[in-house]
Amino acid sequence: MAQHPTAAELLARSHRLGADPRNTNFAGGNTSAKGTGTDPVTGTDVALMWVKGSGGDLGTLTAEGLAALRLDRLRALTAVYPGIEREDEMVAAFDYCLHGKGGAAPSIDTAMHGLVDAAHVDHLHPDSGIALACAADGEALTKECFGERVVWVPWRRPGFQLGLDIAAVKKAHPQAIGCVLGGHGITAWGATSEECERNSLDIIRTAETFLAERGTPEPFGPVLAGYEPLPEAERRVRAAALAPVIRGLASHDRAQVGHFTDAGPVLDFLSRSEHPRLAALGTSCPDHFLRTKIRPLVLDLPAGAGLDGAVDRLKELHREYREEYRAYYERHADEHTPPMRGADPAIVLVPGVGMFSFGKDKQTARVAGEFYLNAVHVMRGAEAVSSYAPIEESEKFRIEYWELEEAKLRRMPRPRPLAARIALVTGAGSGIGRAIAHRLVAEGACVVVADRSRTGAETVAAELGGPDHAVPVTVDVTSEEQITEAFAAAHLAFGGVDLVVNNAGISISKPLLETSAKDWDLQHDIMARGSFLVSREAVRTMTAQRLGGDIVYIASKNGVFAGPNNIAYGATKADQAHQVRLLAAEVGEHGIRVNGVNPDGVVRGSGIFAGGWGAQRAAVYGVEEAELGAFYAGRTLLKREVLPEHVANAVFALTGGDLSHTTGLHIPVDAGVAAAFLR
Structure with a gap:
């Protein structure tokens, strides 16, 4: 159905007003427009009002965020208004004034918009207007600032009576373009959308100029010695x-x-x-x-x-x-x-x-x-x-x-399982780490996407919805300094860290005699030493918060199964597996749980496999690299390929709340490898 032109005009005005924080705060204020629509039952014209509904933000308001009401029914409520002691009952009455299906629930300010005799009304919360509204002599200042163009309305809690008050003010002061609401904000009106918007901005900008020109230069007093901003x-x-x-x-x-x-x-x-x-x-x-x-x-x-x-x-x-x-x-x-x-x-x-x-x-x-x-x-x-x-x-x-x-x-909907939890995932720029980050955000967590690749971290953070959901950090887990900086970034972005996933890693597949000391050191520096350093910093944060926490190691089937040509990788994974047990025993008294996931054969989407490990393992098993995923699946009990999302599912199972009394556990995610069964 085509949008009514009056509603479209209202949305455009709302977006312009809401785009400037000087005009109103986020999700604050509301706008309305009155026009004529068609009664779908009689086919006759009917007077309607479109008004921003409960919740939502002017700057991003959509048609679904508007409530459409029959103006005759809304104004008829004045005859049944029971008085200020029962005015909250009027909000439920607004539902009987709605026109058509859908749209937002009418807000408490609906009466203000409907009862005022003006085609267009803006109710806003600009800082300049509230400054006058919250001044000790706000009424006199309003008169000094605006003369007769803007009228003072004493504080009254938002509701039906306030709508009646403002309607009376508008009627008694035909020259006025709006009013200052004591302790609250401003309301402006106009015969057209353009006039209403112009009047709103006139009130806001005039108040800004008045405060700047008439005000004292240091209203908060002199600087206190020792309280100056630190560098x-x-x-x-x-x-x-x-x-x-x-x-x-x-x-x-x-x-x-x-x-x-x-x-x-x-x-x-x-x-x-x-x-x-x-x-x-x-x-x-x-x-x-x-x-x-x-x-x-x-x-x-x-x-x-x-x-x-x-x-x-x-x-x-x-x-x-x-x-x-x-x-x-x-x-x-x-x-x-x-x-x-x-x-x-x-x-x-x-x-x-x-x-x-x-x-x-x-x-x-x-x-x-x-x-x-x-x-x-x-x-x-x-x-x-x-x-x-x-x-x-x-x-x-x-x-x-x-x-x-x-x-x-x-x-409001029930919170998701990981709501208000903050996660830091290493190696989250691709593969398993990326899948884990996606699952955690989907379950309500905020995620710090940590990866050696800045581009990878930024890409995944953007996929997750940006800074209200995820932030990227560049970190080499072999660097204590970079790990400290990554946690500091988490603290500044979200306040702390509750859930850490040690996922960063590489894989070097060589026989013993071809494995150099450099290979060994690199493998252990990234996964054994890196996991230790990340976990140590995590425990520092978690004990400071005193909120408990979760540490999850993405270990491997290779930590318990002796595969061929795999000495450096398998030994490192065994190290990680025992870190889980050691830390679980040590930090449980702080409410911190430490568990592990043992994947196997996660080929598709894997940064490790794409970086050369896949070719090396394919050569070991004598198959084409493109067939490696199918090869791994074929040797499992379930005959199924393991994907990054399956590992992410296990991380959520460990941290989502149902296993609140589990620590020191390793969950296999390998589609069934009997030789790697835990004993």
Whole structure:
């Protein structure tokens, strides 16, 4: 079916507005357009409204993200509105106003758009607008900034009554192009889509200019001695060292993925004298604190404090934060309040270093950080022209534990088995490693794609969906320095590491008398020594997080089966196999499980076989290289070829949760090789 031109026009305007972060935050705000459609029952014209539905982002909004409603039915709800104490019931009533099938669920802001007498309406959360909305004398500042063109509307929780309020404002002020909503954002309107967009941008840019020209130059106060940003290289090293500890603290109630930023505005905020006071006041705009919690955890030590001291203080502050959050919950909860969702911080600020943000996945963690950066801009603007005065704590609680928000959470799909887990896979640029990375991401994990080939790592990371799902790192596993750097990259990208797969390797197939010491050393350096070095660094991270973890070795059937002309490779695989047992015995007390997978004959897609091993093994067995996979399959009990995906399946079986009490195990993935049965 062709898209209605009014809806198409709305999408185009939404995309333009959402593309600029100065206009609104990610997934924040909503837009609408009114027009005429056809009633499919009577064939007559009917007044409709298309509005961005619950969830979604303006910049990437699609037709499926719009709700289409009958305007006459929506406005008829004013006759049955039961009053502010029961206005949440109106959200369910919106469903009876829908036109046609499909589309998004109507959001809480639907009434604002439908009741305002304007063909096009934008409700946005620009930092400049929220700065005025959250200033102590925001009403007077709005009048000074805009005159009669923009009207102040005092704070009211989003809902049907707010829609009635704004409709009344529009009617009483025919010269107005929009309003500033106290503690919240802005709303603009227009007779055409172009006029509405122009009015929205007029409000936003006028507020930006007003704050810049009227504001004081240092609204956050003077620089605090010792709180200045560390040099970039030093702060990145410190951030990587702190990240697993902080992630572990933020995951006390449930596992979280982390995000780190050392953006200039954050570092400047933390270097200034007023940052403790302002951070304690918390965020204000509902879109902000629903993702950032009402306030962050702030390390109250200078940038140069010793690392051990900083870790100890963070642990103390975390205990205090949890106690304060529980007290906040208990101050405001009643018999109808949903259970407390968790008392850990979503934002942790470290002076001189930057901001750590957390969420159920990477995108949620990243967006939480983006929202707190929005809050920093808001505080700067409000303090520049007045003082920052967010909405009252009780109102924040009403929003955070709103039954409508709880219902939205209940509608979310069940997390995938590896959700919030962070994996690092070596040799992931091709073959088995690539297949493992794909399976782990498919099951919800974030993956660090580690490979000696930068191109290979980047290609696979891109296949997996980019930085919200996977990041590439270049690492030679024989280098302690490169391994340390790879884990540091994982810490900065996702907050830590929970699952490591030792897959990197090469294969040298020669008889004993043709195997040189160089061959032997190279084989052992990459697989035996490399696995040891990676596992050692993994355990350092996992013990810092205190979240347990998994280490999986991709060993081989050759670790237990003595094949011909295979001394270096087979001995190395036996080394890896015993590392599994030794480490399982040593690190189990930390909740870290160590297991192995023993593949055999994985020819198709294998970087090792393509790199010469295939030709060598084909020569040993007297077959054509192209027939090697079929040869291996033919000698198995199941007569099936083993593919990289089958090895990936075994890795998931070991780490997906069903084998939570298994450690020290090797799983054969060889289609049945009796001589390699484990005893």
